[in-house]
Amino acid sequence: MARPRSDDKRNAILAAAVRAIDRQGLRAPTALIAKDAGVATGSLFTYFETKSALFSELYLELKRDMVAAATEGVRTLPERLHPLWSNWMRWAVRFPQKRRVLAQLEVSDEITAATLARGHQIMEDLVDLLGPAHAHGAMRETPYAFVAAVVNAVAETTMDFMLSDPANAERHCRAGVEALSRMLT
Amino acid sequence: MARPRSDDKRNAILAAAVRAIDRQGLRAPTALIAKDAGVATGSLFTYFETKSALFSELYLELKRDMVAAATEGVRTLPERLHPLWSNWMRWAVRFPQKRRVLAQLEVSDEITAATLARGHQIMEDLVDLLGPAHAHGAMRETPYAFVAAVVNAVAETTMDFMLSDPANAERHCRAGVEALSRMLT
């Protein structure tokens, strides 16, 4: 069926979008994103129907990326909180732009409520690994989603500090888990 | 010195900006904001030099508003966490748009790092009231700013849940403080 679409190009566009949004915010022009991806402006629209569609797919892609990095190899361990945390923080330190872009997309209204919900669903994979810790702790009576959200909030805060004060990153990282641990125990 | 500027108009513009941004995001046109404020498009620019300037001032105004509401009457109490928390949460439930707008401004790049810093400084007024609780708790060794940020993060998460699930608002509110309390103790 004629010329097939190229995954490479699709990925190049997504990667270029991360760079562009990191620098210019969500108002980054599609023309710039396309150019930075080495693709004509028109081609961007054969891979993504509209700019909003690009943003939605980018959002989900980044969430998946983050969750995959954080949960890597953790699934079968007996004590999961610390390895999970350390993977998660490492991802944040290595890909600060991805995180910044994710944050912008999350609050913007470029993304529908449905897409946002799918994003939260992806996050559940990550928080599910806390299951055992949660089941017997102080928050066993509070709704699961609430616990998940608080975990996420503490993680995000910790990441902010690790990035803004790299000299004490290790210290902030520990302060983060310990605070979380105290909260869940 | 000729016709004086009117505080009423200035406030009307800020209030209209909240409504517009709540509905349309930061791309809300200045013309719409002005119209909704009952003012000509040109007049908006006699009160605020640029759209960005309007956003910056709005950001600071909203932060001040939030902090004032949360700290009202709490300054002299011996046990401050609970009244502070309840004021804070009440503000969030009463003015959900203000909160939404604040969140958008916070991550956007419409606002300079300097303005953001001033915003954080305003927040310190609020977190300072935890001083005594913090001074003897588990986080007494972690940097003050970090504790402040975590408190804020847990508060924001709690607000999200109170608003998205009003039937259990009271329950979420309690779960929030208790989690925080466990973390600080």
Added chain:
DNA sequence: CGATTGACTGACTGTCCAGTCACTTATACA
């Protein structure tokens, strides 16, 4: 090898909007 399909290109268009400006009107002060 055609022939067909659909990806690829980038100049172009229609729309939107921040900010301006020539003019009008209200206020302060002499």
Added chain:
DNA sequence: TGTATAAGTGACTGGACAGTCAGTCAATCG
């Protein structure tokens, strides 16, 4: 009451940008 000053107005402009489209090119298949 007259004059100076600055606020108020809204049609307008210049620039930016999402998305289109007519033409080109490459992969697949009979």
